Amino acid sequence: MKKIFLLLIVHFAFCILHSQEADWKRAEQLYADKQYVEAANAYAEMFQYGESAALYYNYANALYKSNQLGLAILNYERALRLDPMNDDIKFNLEFVNKxxxxxxxxxxxxFMTEWFEALGRLFTSNQWAYASIISFIAMLLLVLLYLFGKQVWMRKLSFFSAFFLLFFSVFTMVYAFQVKGHIENNPEAIVLAGTVSVKSSPDDSGTEVFVIHEGTKVNVLSTLSSWSEVRLADGNIGWLQSSTIEKI
Amino acid sequence: MKLLKQFLLYILLFVSLVAYADEVKFTASAPQRVIVGQPFQLVLSVNENGKDLRLPEVKGFEIIAGPYHSTSSSTSWVNGKMTSSKEVRITYTLLPEKEGDYQIQPATIVVKKEKYYSNVLNIKVLPEDKASQQGGNAQSGQIKQTQSITSENLFIRPIISRTKIKEQEAVVLTYKLYARVDVTNIPSPKFPDFKGFLVQEIDLPQDRTMQPDNYEGVNYYTYDLRKVLLFPQSTGQISIEPMSCDVIVRVRSSHQRPRSIFDDFFDTYQEVSKTVTTSKVNLTVEPLPQPKPADFSGVVGKLSLSTKVSATEVESNQPITITLKLQGSGNLKMLKNPTLQFPQDFEAYEPKATNNFSTTATGLSGSKTIEYLVIPRHDGDFVIPALTISYFDVASDSYKTLSTDEINIRVNKGAQSVSNAPVVSNFTGQEKVEVLATDIRYINTSAPKIKPAERIIAGTMFFWLFYIISLVVIVCLIIIFRKQARDNANVALMRNKKANKVARRRLKVAEREYKAGNKDTFYDEILKALWGYLSDKLSIPVSELNKDNIALRLSQRGVEEAVVQEFLKLLNDCEFERYAPISNKESAMRHTFESTEKLISTLESTIKR
Known part of the structure; x- marks a missing residue:
């Protein structure tokens, strides 16, 4: 009975994998045939299985080719969140941003703040978190070695290494929280509407402060009914309709 | 075929007729003002031979002569081109019968089977001169020319259309010369500078002549010197300074010498200059009621507003023209270009304004057309808010507000796709990058593992547990190791504790040897057990032990002398037995084993640490 159940699970998993593979190939074929809109739709359907940097990346490519600049940038950003070191994603995002x-x-x-944040973007929050945990455990093991080591040189080495690892663990933990906070506290969003006029207050009659266009990245500071308070990279702050943007 | 020919013929005929028709001009002319009893000429002129001329009934006038036909023609060559003109004049002499305003309806003439109408003539008939009536001088209607230049016979009147007006409302001021003398020239009339007014000249015809006019019952020859529209810019009592000018009058020279016979035939004339000064003109200018609307355009008069949009649904980057037409009368020159509030995203160009004004007695009238050209750069739905303009309506003496409709413009995404857009669409600063990268990189072709979205673990219970558990484990390990290390560090104590155990292990081996009957190894083991036990207990290496220092050390540790002696005896016995070949081996070995066991337990209880 147990065996049959296991077999069923394996079969089911295999089926999913198989259909994923088929969908992937189909979307790829559509993209190769320059049917970008259809390719984008095919990739969009694949999000039912979950997510992956490559999926976001391909989806964004198809969106860009079908002239959906804002959505393309949004999906490149999402891909980069999952795989911050990927060269292709970085290249295309930079290209499309132009x-x-x-x-x-x-x-x-x-400049220190700049560097600090740039370093944080190299890895995902979880990657930083795992690095922190692993270095913490390694640090503890080195403490053991220091306490019960026989040779003097070994004890010296482990002492300094443990010290370094402790520092490293704290450092990576800070980054894990920093990257997490960056995503959760003031999440970044991409403007999807062609033109958005940003108002000084969450109200249609508010004074128009500035106008931003499709693809621009904003930081969402707060939300009030259907309005969001956003901050631009240049520090300008204003309110816009939440429907015109989408969080990364 | 025949039909076609006929058709072509008709077309040709028609074309020629049309071409001809453009040329025919039929006009009527007569003086605008005439005096009762003074005949005048009505001239109808046509530049083509016509027939069936009909003049409608002319009320108030008596046709005393006419029609007289006269024809003149001229031909000229200019640059080898011949132009010929011809004029047929039909002249009537009319006698005005009664004073009043009359209108002479158009006359008709038929030229080449086409009927033409002349223009309408307005004629004002002035009353007869009172003075001439009184004088009984029946010189039927002629204005009496006098020789005496007095202020009654020659003066200039500033005629103002109204004396009580609103600020910015137009008023017409005409300087009119009245003369009953023969005026030949007005060399340089000096007009006041109209301080506090915006001045708009009203053009007077260049070839105007002296017109008869009646003023206070006297007929004069009049001449309009200047006609201006004035828009008062300030309020209150305003007076316009008088003007003065020199008028040159021709008078018959009066000779001192007795009249000769020739004088009756050859009158000699003399030109005399006379300075004429007008009176002041006083005006009351009322201010506009307060408060003025915020969007007051400054126009006092009448205004209407209309808008036109070239398209309300366009693609991005396609221009839209919004035309605003302001029509009305009043001080239209004050009208500034209203500013339309375009969405920020529209590229708006400087509006193009076209004025089509004409000067009339009520002020400027006409229209101002303002064209706004905008180019929406991005897609979306846009609203150009309604424009409101207020003006002061003179007729109702109140402010009126005009408003356009809101203009809704839908901008669709242009056909020009982003990916196919030429480099031009990018900005100069970024062209360099454009050269390097003309397209995005290709998609990822290897199927990835698609996993459900990961949760961020930082800050979760799970995350902290990692630290806590590993810390707890390590702390436990440290505590255990520490205890072990402390024990290890005190080797003597260790050995002391283990001494009995080691001795007993050796004894066990010895017992096995005893059972096996190996005498040598049995004693060997016993000796090892004894020496080893002492070494461990006294913390002295085995190599340094001998029977002398054993006795000393044991007694130092408080072991009784008898036990020490017994111990030494046992050692001696063992050594002896080991090397002695013959012995009652069974009983000796048994005895040795038992006494060793007893001795070790005695020592164990005696020596503590």
Whole structure:
């Protein structure tokens, strides 16, 4: 009975894998045939299985080719979240970003802050978290070695290594939280509507502060009914309709 | 075939007729003002031979002569091109019968089977001169020319259309010369500078002549010197300074010498200059009622507004023209281009304004057309909010607001796709990158593992448990190791504790040897057990032990002398037995084993640490 059940599970898993593979190939074929809209739809359907950096990346490519700039940027950003070191994603995102209308000068910030954040973007929050846990455990083992080591050189080495690993563990934990906070506290969003006029207040009659266009990245600071308060890279703040943006 | 020929013929005929018809001009002309009893000429002129001329009934006038036909023609060559013109004049002499305003309806003439109408003539008939009536001088209607240049015979009147007006409302001021003398020239009339007014000249015809007019019952020859539209810019009592000018009058020279016979035939004339000054003109200008609307355009008069949009649904980057037409009368020059609030995303160009004004007695009238050209750069639904303009309506003495409709414009995404867009659509600063990268990289072709979305573990219970568990495990390990290490560190104590155990293990071996009957190994083991036990207990290496220091050390540790002696005896016995070949081996071995066991347990209880 147990055996049959196991067999069923394996079979089911295999079926899913198989259909995933088939869907993937179908979408790829559509993309190769330059039927970008259909390819984008095919990729969009695959999100029922879950997510993956490559899936987001391909979906974004198809979207870009079918002239959906905002959605393309959104999906490149999502892909980059899952795989921050991927060269292709970074290249295409940078390329597509050149196509968008708004060229927003980012706010000049202290270079240390800049570096600190840039380093955080290299890995996902979980990667940082795992690194922290592993280095913490390694640190503890080295403490053991230091306490009960026979040779003096070994004890010295393990002492300093443990010290370094402790520091490293704290450092990576900080990043794990920093990256997490970046995603959760003021999440980034991409403008999907062609043109959005940003108001000074969450109200249609509010003064128009500035206008942003499809593909622009904003930070969502707060939400009030159907309005979101956003901040641009250049530090400007205003309110816009939440329907015009989508969080990464 | 025949039909076609006929058709072509008709077309040709028609074309020629049309071409001809453009040329025919039929006009009527007569003086605008005439005096009762003074005949004048009505001239109808046509530049083609016509027939069946009909003049409608002319009320108030008596046709005393006419029609007289006269024809003149001229031909000229200019640059080898011949132009010929011809004029047929039909002249009537009319006598006005009664004073009043009359209208002479158009006359008709038939030229080449086409009927033409002349223009309508308005004629004002002035009353007869009172003075001439009184004087009984029946010189039927002629304005009496006098020789005396007095202020009654020659003066200039500033005629103002109204004396009580609103701010910015137009008023017409005409400077009119009245003369009953022979005026030949007005060299340089000096007009006041109309301070506090916006001045708009009303063009007077260049070839105007002296017109007869009646003023206070006297007929004069009049001449309009200047006609202006004034828009007062300030309020209150405003007076316009008087003007003065020199008028040159021709008078018959009066000779001192007695009249000769020639004088009756050859009158000699002399030109005399006379300075004429007008009176002041006083005006009351009322301010516009307060408060003025915020969107007041400054126009006082009448205004209407209309808008036109070239398209309300376009693709991005396609231009839209919004035409605003303001029509009305009043001080239209004050009208500034209204600003339409275009969405931020529209590229708006400087509006193009076209004025089509004409000056009339009520002010400027006409229209101002403003064209706004905008180019929406992005898709979306846009609203151009309604534009409101207020003006002061003179007729109702109140402010009126005009409003356009809201303009809804839908901008669709242009056909020009982003990926196929030429490099031009990008900005100059980024072209360099464009050269390097002309397209995005290709999709990922190897099927990835698609997993459900990961949760972020940082900060979760799971995350912290990792730290806590590993820390607890390590702390436990440290505690255990520490205890072990402490024990290990005190080797003597260790050996002391283990001494009995080791001795007993040796004794066990010895017992096995005893049972096997190996005498040598039995004693060997017993000796090892004894020496080893002492070494462990006294913390002295085996190599340094001998029978002398054993006795000393044992007594130092408080072992009784008898036990020490027994121990030494046992050692001696064992050594002896080991090397002695013959012995009652069974009983000796048994005895040795038992006494060793007894001795070790005695020592164990005696020596503590």
């Amino acid at each position: 196509m968008k209308t708004d060229k927003i000068e980012s706010l000049e910030r202290f």
